Amino acid sequence: MLKGKTAIITGSTSGIGLAIATVLAEAGCNLVLNGFSDQNTIKNIQESMQNKFGVNTFYSSADMTKPSEIELMIADTLKHFNTLDVLVNNAGIQYVAPVEEFPDNKWDDIIGINLSASFHTIKHALPQMKKQNAGRIINIASAHGLVASTGKAAYVAAKHGLVGLTKVVALENAQLNITCNSICPGWVLTPLVEQQIKNNAANHKISIEEATRTLIAEKQPSLRFVKDIDIGQLVLFLCSDAALSITGTHVSIDGGWTAQ
Numbered sequence: 686m687l688k689g690k691t692a693i694i695t696g697s698t699s700g701i702g703l704a705i706a707t708v709l710a711e712a713g714c715n716l717v718l719n720g721f722s723d724q725n726t727i728k729n730i731q732e733s734m735q736n737k738f739g740v741n742t743f744y745s746s747a748d749m750t751k752p753s754e755i756e757l758m759i760a761d762t763l764k765h766f767n768t769l770d771v772l773v774n775n776a777g778i779q780y781v782a783p784v785e786e787f788p789d790n791k792w793d794d795i796i797g798i799n800l801s802a803s804f805h806t807i808k809h810a811l812p813q814m815k816k817q818n819a820g821r822i823i824n825i826a827s828a829h830g831l832v833a834s835t836g837k838a839a840y841v842a843a844k845h846g847l848v849g850l851t852k853v854v855a856l857e858n859a860q861l862n863i864t865c866n867s868i869c870p871g872w873v874l875t876p877l878v879e880q881q882i883k884n885n886a887a888n889h890k891i892s893i894e895e896a897t898r899t900l901i902a903e904k905q906p907s908l909r910f911v912k913d914i915d916i917g918q919l920v921l922f923l924c925s926d927a928a929l930s931i932t933g934t935h936v937s938i939d940g941g942w943t944a945q
């Protein structure tokens with residue numbers, strides 16, 4: 686379905702981003718991978734995508750807190766593939782503390798990576814998508830883009846902001862074949878959530894198993910994690926022709942979290 690097309694997926698060395706990259710590669714899409722990891726892991730991911738799916742990959746080490754590196758990532762993508770069809774803004778981090786104890790640098794990093802980076806990637810990707818009169822921009826927000834939780838001031842603010850940015854970009858490009866949507870997942874078992882479970886277990890002096898059960902039960906009525914690969918399939922659908930009229934909205938994939 687995406688043969689010969691190019692997708693940038695930020696934060697695709699791990700978790701949800703890696704799952705999205707895998708699904709898009711399976712559909713024939715060439716990939717720009719991004720995120721932090723050791724060289725071996727990155728090489729293995731690239732080789733596995735190339736060997737399993739026959740797609741080309743390019744790795745950009747752009748740090749999503751640095752607008753100049755983001756601009757370079759888009760320029761390198763065009764140098765390498767000459768086209769940019771799909772942009773998935775996925776890189777994200779988390780930090781949990783009450784507002785009055787929230788470290789300033791953590792606030793800046795979360796707003797930078799989880800929100801401002803998407804402004805910069807979109808800003809530099811749009812001229813090429815306009816030239817092609819086609820494009821798909823998909824922002825990985827969160828249930829926390831729609832509702833709040835205690836201790837997550839920066840994350841909730843960033844994800845609400847990302848849902849808002851999505852709407853503006855969709856409106857500005859509504860008459861072109863460019864759509865912009867956000868996906869709002871509930872809990873997915875990735876390193877980002879594993880760290881929160883570990884912290885909760887330590888803070889409440891409970892086992893990892895109990896901390897996992899408590900975390901899920903508090904928010905997610907399905908009582909099971911969302912599968913990362915299912916988010917990849919949702920991205921793939923939003924890239925399809927059938928999704929051309931879906932723009933400026935969010936799609937929840939949260940086991941009922943935000944229905945409550």
Ligand code: NAD
Pocket residue numbers: 695696697698699700701702719720721722747748749750775776777778798799825826827828869870871872873874875876877878
């Ligand atoms: P993860 O920690 O497994 O992956 C995060 C990725 O972002 C990694 O590849 C990491 O290297 C990259 N990254 C971090 N800082 C970066 C930076 N400065 N520059 C470039 N890359 C950077 O986390 P995940 O759970 O897969 O999260 C992916 C996205 O999904 C995030 O935006 C997160 O907020 C969102 N999300 C996650 C969940 C969940 O339950 N896991 C739920 C809702 C939304």
